[in-house]
Amino acid sequence: VQGIPIQDGCILNKNPATGELISKVPITTNVEEIVEKAHDAFLPWSTTTSAQERIELLKKGLEEIKSISTELAPLITQEMGKPLLEAQGEVEGVADKDEYFQILQDALQPIQHNSSTVIRQALGVVVILSPWNFPADEILLLALPALASGNTVIVKPSEVTPETGRMVVESMAKYLPTNVLQVAQGDGSVGAALVGNTSVKMVCMTGSSATGKKILSTAAPQLKRCVLELGGKxxxxxxxxxxxxxxxxxxxxxxxxxxxxxxxxxxxxxxxxxxxxxxxxxxxxxxxxxxxxxxxxxxxxxxxxxxxxxxxxxxxxxxxxxxxxxxxxxxxxxxxxxxxxxxxxxxxxxxxxxxxxxxxxxxxxxxxxxxxxxxxxxxxxxxxxxxxxxxxxxxxxxxxxxxxxxxxxxxxxxxxxxxxxxxxxxxMDVACPWVGHKESGFGFHSGRQGFENFSLPKTIVNVPK
Known part of the structure; x- marks a missing residue:
């Protein structure tokens, strides 16, 4: 979309302020293998850990991000251009999530109704197609509730900010079981392969309305759940x-x-x-x-x-x-x-x-x-x-x-x-959902209402004898 050059199977990652090459990032070619690994990791992750245990692991990942903030913020500026002060604010914001996690934990608690109990059940493999304008924050806004809910996650960062995406994902994955959180690099063709894979159960994307409509079309035959934050005016x-x-x-x-x-x-x-x-x-x-x-x-x-x-x-x-x-x-x-x-x-x-x-x-x-x-x-x-x-x-x-x-x-x-x-x-208070009306969104995220989109309610009825 942004005319990012690709050469010899690599993204040519350039600084928009100088035109200089930052790095060559290999495009992921084993999409099916990555999805299969995420699928295999799903059951043990979702069934042998509690929501509280998962949240504690995620907190460790955020501490890791905080510890590398002096590397991450300048990298954001170098990859997509935003002023360093804004990049620092983005990194500081993603690392401060105490109230956020409390709301998330509350959203995952069982609810008792006489002889019926409503629990939350994870969906499976979740794909996150993250944008370049907030390349750290937007990954975590979607990955944290997805992972806390018991899903496994594959992040495809924008091809504009591949190194930022890699650094965020690797920092979080360090504290998680193998293949629970992975990264896939590439352009729209890699995103399309992820969205179309039958083992993927949910797609989250922040980007243009045109791209969102294409994702919905691809996801429709399997009725994949989608959370799409789209354009605005x-x-x-x-x-x-x-x-x-x-x-x-x-x-x-x-x-x-x-x-x-x-x-x-x-x-x-x-x-x-x-x-x-x-x-x-x-x-x-x-x-x-x-x-x-x-x-x-x-x-x-x-x-x-x-x-x-x-x-x-x-x-x-x-x-x-x-x-x-x-x-x-x-x-x-x-x-x-x-x-x-x-x-x-x-x-x-x-x-x-x-x-x-x-x-x-x-x-x-x-x-x-x-x-x-x-x-x-x-x-x-x-x-x-x-x-x-x-x-x-x-x-x-x-x-x-x-x-x-x-x-x-x-x-x-x-x-x-x-x-x-x-x-x-x-x-906005951290408890509020972030919603797009009309062509600005499909589904929504954040706040208790948004967190609940990353799991499904299941009712268990146990009538006493």
């Missing part, structure tokens, strides 16, 4: 009563986080007519210029390169199309003048008058662009724009000092997460 609604400084700060920060390469990145900002011009001024003159573009290994840079030259061309096309069709360029940053050939830096860009019919408005962009659209300020129009102008429904945000208005709008927006005067992802 998240709206942010700024009403005229909003705290404009706070809203403008968040509009910029959460459009540009990870260079805009986040499924729940803010990609559509609807600003009430009464405050539109002032808001645009604060965004473009006060906040956007603070985000310097450059190599993520240099701490002063808050926006790294895009993940690949393919992604850079995609974002360039969206921005140029918008300008050609009438969008106004309010601000555009510089990029490193000495950027080497093969790097993929894209300037921080602020555009107003972004409208329907522009690719920047209609499609997922995934780049460091702040896209502003004027609306009347009416509640009904805001809801209709948020819901009807995109097939996606991952996250969203509403900014207003009117609490009743905020609650009304939040309950009507078709999205899995809605932030009121905040960005939901940054403030």
């Amino acid at each position: 998240d709206p942010m609604i700024v009403f005229d009563s909003a705290d404009l400084e706070k809203a403008a700060h968040d509009a910029v920060a959460y459009s540009l986080s990870n260079s805009g390469q986040v499924c729940c990145s803010i990609e559509r900002i609807y600003v009430a007519d009464a405050v539109h011009d002032e808001f645009c001024k604060v965004v473009s003159e006060k906040f956007a210029p603070n985000f310097k573009v450059g190599n993520g290994m240099e701490m002063e840079n808050l926006v790294g390169p895009l993940v690949s030259t393919t992604q850079k061309e995609h974002v360039e096309a969206h921005v140029q199309d918008a300008i050609d069709k009438g969008a106004e360029l309010l601000y555009q940053s510089s990029v490193p003048e000495d950027a080497p050939e093969g790097s993929s830096f894209f300037p921080v860009t602020v555009l107003s008058n972004v409208q329907r019919g522009m690719r920047l408005y209609d499609e997922e962009t995934f780049g460091p662009v702040v896209a502003l659209t004027r609306f009347s300020g009416q509640e009904r129009e805001a809801i209709d724009l948020a819901n009807n102008d995109s097939p996606y429904g991952l996250g969203s945000a509403v900014y207003t000092k009117d609490e009743e208005l905020a609650q009304r709008v939040a309950t009507q927006i078709q999205a899995g997460q809605v932030g009121i005067n905040c960005y939901a992802l940054d403030h």
Whole structure:
């Protein structure tokens, strides 16, 4: 998808900031053998260990990841470009899971109903196709509940971040029985072979909606269970009563986080007519210029390169199309003048008058662009724009000092997460599920409700004599 080169059976793993080769990673050719090993390891893993014992082993794996954080965080930056500070935050977040494990353990406990007991039973072999934008966190978000539930797991990291995926999986697998957790490297053909294998009982994927639909099609003949976190085009609604400084700060920060390469990145900002011009001024003159573009290994840079030259061309096309069709360029940053050939830096860009019919408005962009659209300020129009102008429904945000208005709008927006005067992802409790509505997801993960997707309930009835 990202145009990652493959040569002599190896992924050519390159740094998007420099174009330099990091490593050559051999593509897995023995997919059937790996699945068979996972299948053979399933029964002893699921039947001879308790949920508590499995969780204790997983905690040891997370301690291992914490111990290598000074190696893992820079590797993330080198492979996919995000600023080192963001990579460090990702690694620190995956290692801090005490409350998470308590909720997970509670979700796996038997429930007694008179003469009936409901237990949780593992599914079997689970395949995780992990993304490149959060290459450590997204593996563990899915692997931890899958393993704790008694499943065996095969992780195929994105071909963009193969070494990060390998390091995370090997760190966790060190404390687990042989073949309970394995890694398979490669492109979409390896993923397709895993999804289509008849011994695989569940597929988890974070990625594009188009890829998710292909996975569902492949999984359908066997009715494999799927948890798919897919694309997004998240709206942010700024009403005229909003705290404009706070809203403008968040509009910029959460459009540009990870260079805009986040499924729940803010990609559509609807600003009430009464405050539109002032808001645009604060965004473009006060906040956007603070985000310097450059190599993520240099701490002063808050926006790294895009993940690949393919992604850079995609974002360039969206921005140029918008300008050609009438969008106004309010601000555009510089990029490193000495950027080497093969790097993929894209300037921080602020555009107003972004409208329907522009690719920047209609499609997922995934780049460091702040896209502003004027609306009347009416509640009904805001809801209709948020819901009807995109097939996606991952996250969203509403900014207003009117609490009743905020609650009304939040309950009507078709999205899995809605932030009121905040960005939901940054403030969600660990007990909450992460859900994509519409074409942003199929199934869901996290929170007790999400953890339960990695096992099946079984009712055992024992009537006393």
